Amino acid sequence: MSHVQPATDPLVPAKPGFAERRAALRRGVPLAVLILLVGVSAIIAPGTLSPAALNGFISDAAPLMILVIGSTIPILTGSIDLSVAGIASITGVMLVVLAPIFGPWTCLVVVLLALLFGALQGWLHAWLQIPSFITTLGTLSMLSGLSLLLSNATAQPLPDSDPFINLLGDTSFDIPNTGFATLVLVAVLALVMRYTRIGRDLFALGAGERAALMSGVRNVRLRSFAFAISAGCAALAGLALVSVTQFSSPTLAGNLLLLSIVGVVLGGTAISGGVGGLWAGVIGGLITAWLRVATVLIGVKPTGQYIVFGVMALIAVFLTTDRTKIGIIK
Amino acid sequence: MQLLETRGVGKIFGRVTALEQMDLVLNQGEVLGLVGQNGSGKSTLLKIIGGLVQPSSGEMLLHGKPVRLRSQSDATMHGIGMVHQEQSLVPNLTVAENIFLDKPNPAKAQGLYRWKQLYEAAAAQLRKIEVDIDPRAIVEDLRFAQRQQVELAKVLAVEDLVSHPPIILFDEPTSVLTPEEIRLLFRQIDRLRQSAAIVFVSHRLDEILHISDRAVVMTDGRKVADEPVSALNRESLYRLMVGRQRAIRAPRGIQSDEADPSKARLQVSGLSAGQQVRPATLSVAPGEILGLLGVQSSGAEEFCRALFGAEDNVQGKIKLNGAQISVPSPAAAVQAGIGYLPANRHVEGMLKGRTLVENMALTFGLDYGHRGILVNRRAERQVATEWIGRLKVKTRSADARIDDLSGGNQQKVVLGKWLLSRRLQLLLLDHPTRGLDPGARDDLFAVIRAEAAKGLSVIFIADTIGEVLDLSDRVIVMRDGTMSAEYNLNRGDAPSEEDLVRAMV
Numbered sequence: 001m002s003h004v005q006p007a008t009d010p011l012v013p014a015k016p017g018f019a020e021r022r023a024a025l026r027r028g029v030p031l032a033v034l035i036l037l038v039g040v041s042a043i044i045a046p047g048t049l050s051p052a053a054l055n056g057f058i059s060d061a062a063p064l065m066i067l068v069i070g071s072t073i074p075i076l077t078g079s080i081d082l083s084v085a086g087i088a089s090i091t092g093v094m095l096v097v098l099a100p101i102f103g104p105w106t107c108l109v110v111v112l113l114a115l116l117f118g119a120l121q122g123w124l125h126a127w128l129q130i131p132s133f134i135t136t137l138g139t140l141s142m143l144s145g146l147s148l149l150l151s152n153a154t155a156q157p158l159p160d161s162d163p164f165i166n167l168l169g170d171t172s173f174d175i176p177n178t179g180f181a182t183l184v185l186v187a188v189l190a191l192v193m194r195y196t197r198i199g200r201d202l203f204a205l206g207a208g209e210r211a212a213l214m215s216g217v218r219n220v221r222l223r224s225f226a227f228a229i230s231a232g233c234a235a236l237a238g239l240a241l242v243s244v245t246q247f248s249s250p251t252l253a254g255n256l257l258l259l260s261i262v263g264v265v266l267g268g269t270a271i272s273g274g275v276g277g278l279w280a281g282v283i284g285g286l287i288t289a290w291l292r293v294a295t296v297l298i299g300v301k302p303t304g305q306y307i308v309f310g311v312m313a314l315i316a317v318f319l320t321t322d323r324t325k326i327g328i329i330k
Numbered sequence: 331m332q333l334l335e336t337r338g339v340g341k342i343f344g345r346v347t348a349l350e351q352m353d354l355v356l357n358q359g360e361v362l363g364l365v366g367q368n369g370s371g372k373s374t375l376l377k378i379i380g381g382l383v384q385p386s387s388g389e390m391l392l393h394g395k396p397v398r399l400r401s402q403s404d405a406t407m408h409g410i411g412m413v414h415q416e417q418s419l420v421p422n423l424t425v426a427e428n429i430f431l432d433k434p435n436p437a438k439a440q441g442l443y444r445w446k447q448l449y450e451a452a453a454a455q456l457r458k459i460e461v462d463i464d465p466r467a468i469v470e471d472l473r474f475a476q477r478q479q480v481e482l483a484k485v486l487a488v489e490d491l492v493s494h495p496p497i498i499l500f501d502e503p504t505s506v507l508t509p510e511e512i513r514l515l516f517r518q519i520d521r522l523r524q525s526a527a528i529v530f531v532s533h534r535l536d537e538i539l540h541i542s543d544r545a546v547v548m549t550d551g552r553k554v555a556d557e558p559v560s561a562l563n564r565e566s567l568y569r570l571m572v573g574r575q576r577a578i579r580a581p582r583g584i585q586s587d588e589a590d591p592s593k594a595r596l597q598v599s600g601l602s603a604g605q606q607v608r609p610a611t612l613s614v615a616p617g618e619i620l621g622l623l624g625v626q627s628s629g630a631e632e633f634c635r636a637l638f639g640a641e642d643n644v645q646g647k648i649k650l651n652g653a654q655i656s657v658p659s660p661a662a663a664v665q666a667g668i669g670y671l672p673a674n675r676h677v678e679g680m681l682k683g684r685t686l687v688e689n690m691a692l693t694f695g696l697d698y699g700h701r702g703i704l705v706n707r708r709a710e711r712q713v714a715t716e717w718i719g720r721l722k723v724k725t726r727s728a729d730a731r732i733d734d735l736s737g738g739n740q741q742k743v744v745l746g747k748w749l750l751s752r753r754l755q756l757l758l759l760d761h762p763t764r765g766l767d768p769g770a771r772d773d774l775f776a777v778i779r780a781e782a783a784k785g786l787s788v789i790f791i792a793d794t795i796g797e798v799l800d801l802s803d804r805v806i807v808m809r810d811g812t813m814s815a816e817y818n819l820n821r822g823d824a825p826s827e828e829d830l831v832r833a834m835v
Binding site: 195196197199201204208210213214216217218 | 638640660661663664665670672677678679680681682683684688691692693695696699703704705747
């Protein structure tokens with residue numbers, strides 16, 4: 001008769017098991033895809049890595065990256081925010097409408113409004129237990145309608161004296177400032193996710209909502225926070241977009257909704273929640289942005305791009321779904 | 331007569347050997363009692379025989395002929411049925427549909443149901459086990475015990491599929507049943523005894539000794555004993571299984587201080603939850619272990635859940651250390667220092683896919699952080715590892731995923747989530763020993779006693795009367811949502827099992 005484990009030290013030296021290797025694979029594959037994608041593009045058209053082309057890429061990618069990073073947060077909790085494209089679009093319209101009232105502070109006011117709107121939306125979804133999919137689909141429609149209404153469905157020039165927009169549209173060290181803004185955003189969010197309770201609770205909600213609730217996780221507050229962040233990021237993305245175009249258009253970000261979600265899943269964040277993270281969002285955003293470049297390079301017409309992105313979305317979801325979680329015994 | 335034989339059957343999951351070189355014979359007319367600690371390979375063996383898991387090595391012989399079971403329905407077609415620990419019925423289908431879900435039935439023709447024939451066939455199956463349930467009823471409308479009977483009828487219907495005697499596997503069927511329901515189940519097993527080969531798994535040694543003809547003891551995936559039950563008693567079986575002597579309870583000196591309610595840890599007045607818990611008043615002293623006893627739906631579980639803020643329509647006042655908890659919710663309860671170990675750990679206790687450390691640090695990890703704001707992962711990891719040791723969790727690493735542990739070890743991790751707190755005041759344990767082997771249960775009880783001695787108050791709902799008498803300072807019996815009897819064990823009240831059962835039903 002053997003004593004199974006000595007009481008003092010039940011820990012056998014750790015070796016990575018099957019599950020850990022799988023998880024490592026899921027983390028590593030998106031990065032490999034990104035490198036491969038960039039490498040192949042560089043071979044086909046060496047010009048894509050020239051400083052000018054890279055700067056073009058950064059201005060093009062930054063709004064999308066910010067959207068993807070923001071969208072990642074609600075998806076980690078198992079919810080989804082479809083209203084981000086609507087918020088990004090209405091940001092420019094609000095800038096034009098509110099500039100006469102708030103003058104140089106307009107950008108700040110717009111971002112604060114977005115944060116509030118997101119928090120309210122998250123609260124509605126969690127407190128009234130309306131599925132996030134339908135809550136944010138509703139608000140997406142409302143926001144799109146409001147943008148058209150407020151702007152009379154026309155593109156309008158931005159007030160040219162806005163300091164924040166001018167700063168975003170400028171360059172430092174010959175690199176677009178929107179790129180730096182993205183970096184700062186990622187750094188701040190990464191610190192929050194890693195060193196506060198919020199990060200852990202977001203993952204817990206996504207991994208097992210009832211267990212998280214029964215462990216004292218404050219569901220309603222946390223979801224309000226998650227949706228506030230995604231809405232705030234969407235507003236920043238909207239600012240980054242108009243800083244390039246210098247025009248506000250009520251449908252400016254309309255085509256970015258699918259792309260932002262494709263970006264989230266391509267990075268390895270599971271749409272069912274609990275798996276993934278900010279880093280996955282960064283990689284996924286870069287892949288998606290680069291795909292836009294690559295599709296043009298290999299001669300896909302702009303009209304055909306959406307077919308490519310749709311297919312990519314399906315493949316990414318297929319690869320990132322954690323099937324052990326469903327627990328089917330084969 | 332020999333029905334089934336396994337020869338050198340083994341199973342390896344990744345790097346873990348769950349079962350090794352298992353030779354086992356199942357005979358007609360014999361009930362085989364299968365016991366072993368958590369993670370000893372019982373479930374794996376049962377799943378292999380039931381077709382749910384493919385063995386990595388060895389072979390199985392059915393009536394002397396080698397057989398490969400590719401799935402559970404394949405096993406069903408070979409006359410092997412399995413009664414699961416947690417019920418496997420589809421709740422929104424009728425009783426009749428459930429009974430014939432996994433087998434060909436007389437009522438399907440060209441892909442269309444013939445409802446009348448289906449109901450008749452189901453009624454025949456239910457008559458066979460002498461229960462009176464309408465085959466047209468929807469399963470979720472049935473009481474728990476009735477669902478168990480439907481499950482049994484479903485499994486026993488395999489008798490009709492094969493010409494030879496069936497093999498019926500019971501995977502801890504009694505752990506969720508009341509004493510009365512257990513008696514009914516045993517009557518069914520006795521009825522089947524002659525015409526089938528039965529494997530019965532339970533952590534309750536008394537049940538094994540009572541119902542089985544032969545007992546097989548497993549440790550670390552191997553068979554360590556295979557003996558007729560007549561040669562065994564409780565003590566020898568326990569020793570075979572755990573490898574050490576059973577600890578005897580030492581009486582403790584904690585008094586529940588009803589005379590001085592200002593010193594009470596918990597004061598509950600008029601607490602109710604819908605129809606399930608009638609207004610109840612109660613106080614618990616620091617360091618006291620209060621056992622709650624009651625049959626299914628007696629209100630004991632709901633009372634604990636109401637205390638934790640996890641029930642709907644909670645009314646009444648809850649005071650912890652004299653301070654009232656404003657809006658009952660799990661978050662508020664946790665904030666005040668109340669922990670709850672749920673009966674359903676898969677859904678409410680553990681975060682699947684996350685590591686042991688992540689699971690344990692979820693609620694009170696911040697106790698070890700900076701100023702209650704910033705997380706200190708190293709400190710959390712250290713304290714979680716300490717508790718993994720204290721609770722004797724069997725794991726490869728603190729960073730293993732909780733899904734990879736056996737049920738009893740998962741339960742210990744979920745308990746560790748609460749115990750690692752520095753400010754836990756009251757711990758509610760809802761069937762903490764469900765799925766735990768006797769050795770693990772004794773470990774668990776020892777840890778709870780030690781924490782209570784340091785001042786933690788505990789309210790605990792037991793699986794058996796024996797457990798309540800073993801662990802509690804005070805016992806309260808609940809019936810129909812009210813408290814029907816109270817015994818203070820430390821003041822010399824010594825209720826007999828009959829007293830307690832009478833108060834329960």
